[in-house]
Amino acid sequence: MIGGALHTSILKRAQDKSLVEFGLHNLRDYTLDKHKRVDDYPYGGEAGMVLQIEPIDRAISHLKSQRDYDEVIFTTPDGELFTQSVANQLSLLNNIIILCGHYKGIDYRVREHLVTREISIGDFVLTGGELAAAMIADAVVRLIPGVIGDEQSALSDSFQDGLLAPPVYTRPAEYKGWKVPDVLLSGHEKKIQDWRHDQAVERTKRLRPDLL
Numbered sequence: 001m002i003g004g005a006l007h008t009s010i011l012k013r014a015q016d017k018s019l020v021e022f023g024l025h026n027l028r029d030y031t032l033d034k035h036k037r038v039d040d041y042p043y044g045g046e047a048g049m050v051l052q053i054e055p056i057d058r059a060i061s062h063l064k065s066q067r068d069y070d071e072v073i074f075t076t077p078d079g080e081l082f083t084q085s086v087a088n089q090l091s092l093l094n095n096i097i098i099l100c101g102h103y104k105g106i107d108y109r110v111r112e113h114l115v116t117r118e119i120s121i122g123d124f125v126l127t128g129g130e131l132a133a134a135m136i137a138d139a140v141v142r143l144i145p146g147v148i149g150d151e152q153s154a155l156s157d158s159f160q161d162g163l164l165a166p167p168v169y170t171r172p173a174e175y176k177g178w179k180v181p182d183v184l185l186s187g188h189e190k191k192i193q194d195w196r197h198d199q200a201v202e203r204t205k206r207l208r209p210d211l212l
Contacts, residue, residue: 002100005134014147022137023063027051030058039103048104056099056110063097072097072116074106075129075136079118082136084159086119090136091143098136100129162211166199 006022007015014020028036032054039049060072070093080086090096099106099115111118121132142148157165169180183195204211 001128002130002134005131006137010142010147011138014141014144017146019144019146020141025059025063027055027059030062031055042104046104050104051102051106051110053107053109056106057114060097060099060114067095069095069097072099072114073136074099074101074111074115074118075121075132076101076105076118077120077123077125079120082119082121082139084139084157087136087139087143090140098133100133102128159211163200164203164208164211166196166203
């Protein structure tokens with residue numbers, strides 16, 4: 001599920017440039033169960049299956065024996081909300097483990113003793129945390145210097161300055177009677193920058209007032 005997302009587009013180019021390296025690890029490779037099971041029924045009779053502590057501990061211990069890790073992140077709906085600010089923080093780290101939640105969750109001892117940060121991509125539940133991990137990876141990697149050709153592009157993304165990005169237009173200047181705002185055609189850099197800022201503020205007020 002996650003392999004394709006990590007080996008296309010910007011993420012693939014980042015790997016080709018040796019700016020980032022991804023390693024995908026299957027928990028089933030770390031279980032001692034002869035049937036390769038990594039889940040079990042929870043104590044107390046809750047519905048659903050839960051990832052066991054042993055294969056997770058064995059996997060993380062194996063990875064840590066090879067290099068140091070700055071964070072062990074668990075993707076979970078009840079974690080810290082993933083924002084552009086969090087992406088900026090993670091982009092400055094060297095090595096990260098992202099443990100993907102699955103089933104009804106994981107043995108809570110993993111969260112108590114092995115995980116250093118818990119991250120949510122929103123207030124909803126997915127079948128597994130793999131897609132969430134891919135989204136986190138994409139948001140973080142594009143901030144690494146050299147990944148995007150025009151580094152200023154990443155710095156002007158939505159949320160970098162606490163605002164949504166302003167509208168953007170391209171050729172033709174008029175299409176079906178729909179015109180590009182005159183200020184963008186004026187060549188007046190100061191007026192254009194002021195217009196973009198005002199538009200960003202207006203869009204944020206209208207669409208995400210919680211950011212202001």
